[in-house]
Amino acid sequence: MRTEYPMVSALREEGRKGQTEGKRGRISSYLSPSFQTAPFLHCLSAFCSRRNIFLRRVRGTRDAGRGAQDTLSTGHSAQGSAPQLQHGARMRGQRVLLLVGFLLPGLLLSETAKILTLSLMGGSHFLLMDRISQILQDHGHNVTMFLQRGNLLLSGFKEGEKSYNVINWLLPEDFNKEFKKSFDFFMEETLGGRTDIAQDSFMYCGINTSNEYLSFIIISSYRSTFEHYFNILEQLGLQCSHLLRRHDIMNSLKNENFDLVVVETFDYCPFLVAEKLGRPFVSFLPTSFGTVDFGPPSPLSYVPVFHSLLTDRMDFWGRVKNFLMFFNFCMRQRRIHSAFDKTIKEHFPEGSRPVLSHLLKKAELWFVNSDFAFEFARPLLPNTVYVGGLLAKPIKPVPQEFENFIAKFGDSGFVLVTLGSMVSVIQSQEVPKEMNAAFASLSQGVIWKYKASHWPKDIKLAANVKLVDWLPQNDLLGHPHIRLFVTHGGMNSVMEAIQHGVPMVGIPILGDQYENMLRVEARNFGVSIQLKQLKAETLALKMKQVMEDKRYKSAVVAASIIRRSHPLTPAQRLVGWIDHILQTGGAAHLKPHALQQPWYEQYLLDVLLFLLVATLGTAWLCGKLLGLVARWLCGSRKLKKA
DSSP, X not given: OOOOOHHHHHHXXXXXXXXXXXXXXXXXXXXXXXXXXXXXXXXXXXXXXXXXXXXXXXXXXXXXXXXXXXXXXXXXXXXXXXXXXXXXXXXXXXXXXXXXXXXXXXXXHOOOOEEEEEEOSOHHHHHHXXXXXXXXXXXXXXXXXXXXXXXXXXTTOOOOOOSSEEEEEEOOHHHHHHHHHHHHHHHHHHHSSSOOTTTSTTOOEEOOTTTOOOOOEEOHHHHHHHHHXXXXXXXXXXXXXXHHHOHHHHHHHHHTOOSEEEEESSSSHHHHHHHHHXXXXXXXXXXXXXXXXXXXXXXXXXXXXXXXXOOSOOOHHHHHXXXXXXXXXXXXXXXXXXXXXXXXXXXXXXXXXXXXXXXXXXXXXXXXXXXXXXXXXXXXXXXXXXXXXXXXOOOOOOOXXXXXXXXXXXGGOEEEEEOOGGGGGOOOSXXXXXXXXXXXXXXXXXXXXXXXXXXXXXXXXXXXXXXXXXXXXXXXXXXXXXEEEEEXXXXXXXXXXXXXXXXXXXXXXXXXXHHHHHHHHHTXXXXXXXXXXXXXXXXXXXXXXXXXOHHHHHHHHHHHHHHHTSSSOHHHHHHHHHHHHHHXXXXXXXXXXXXXXXXXXXXXXXXXXXHHHHHHHHHXXXXXHHXXXXXXXXXXXHHHHO
């Protein structure tokens, strides 16, 4: 943190006193921190407070000057010109003081901090951490990214110039081989036809998702799929142990004495690194809500459990399904956390070993890669902030090769196709064959992110299709001639499409992509088609349906307006809240006590049990007393008769 001069400290202290406190309270009372504008209001209030301080000083100086001028004009009228010169000098001094009074608050409100961002995964996870690091660096912070190289998911991305510092760490080759082996086997299970992950990946109870009625069928293949996923997590745990064993790296990071650590939630290793460094941290959730339980309230009557494939509007059987899946979700979370048990035991001494579920709730802030325009409305904690759409940047002209291709199709426009970083794992030639046949039936041009070197030689590419290894997705989505976005349903892609008002056809592959496309369909932003059901006729029909039915375009444009009309951009929310906790020394004031309560206290089960026992006990005592009274009355009557 930077050093403050005595005058700055005095002004900061004075700004907290007197009438300024009342004004600040009145301003901030209109919007709660959960509305995510508190840092902005804090800055506005502080600016007004400090400006008023300077104005009062200016007025005091001005009044003193007037008094001195009156004295000079009455007692020393012979010296005519001297008071005017002194008054002119005072006025110039007042203007300078007033100018400083307006400019200095901006300097007071910006504090440079040393921030460490941890990026141990590749793919879209790296893109998000890169963007976060760049935003914080541009805001004036000193940002360092710890980047794990050699990750199989990191290839295929066009890296631009970085203004922040980067510490590269190359994972040993044997770890990469083991991870790739586990990952490939998992993808073979989920995409190879043996398991339909639309129905059962990461799920337990086989409830019919098409009509949400209970079938009570336990899907036998699920456990096998989950075990392969768990093997991936165990490999991540081994990689984490290797990193924590590198005392040279850990000591170097610890000696930097970072003010804050930014971690990303998929691999839990960054949480353990932050704990090992002993520094406060904030967490970024790159997927949709519900993949990780970090403490937000989740009423099961209208908040769907992750991978339940339910919306917020559930009928009775939908609520039954959601209730059952909640318990399964809790059990799976415990199993997932156990993948890092060996790492925790090895690198943290007994008595101070963190519990991973508690470590998640220790985060000062949770930034969620979603938006109110997309996510189902649900209760949020004050330390939870939506920042979906960080990758959406101002639109730039697309490269000329793309512009030339788009111009060939005139008013018909073009369709953008990209299936994310996971497209390389689809080994079957049937998928590109069916998609190519579907695109050939369109009057629009098709720009398809697909490596030409991987294109099957026995399939003739459609005349209206252009294959590219890389494309400027954000700029193409903002192009005036775009008509449709065919996507895998990754959160970053969905957020960019909503930002630019482009309807979608989704082909989810794995993970949270099914939940994302469920929300896309529920909001009428587009439709989805399962990968295993992908046929040329079906895909062509879906694409034409979305492009011709104006309801989809209208709905996604309305969502774009909602996003754009937010008082703060995602980047401003990110920076504003991080600055807020840096200035306040943490986010304890944003965390409810519920995060420290056991589950039975949160749901008042102990109170209900006490009341139940008390009620039953009282009823039992009353019954006993009534019995005694009845026997006494009966005995009295017998005595009287005798």
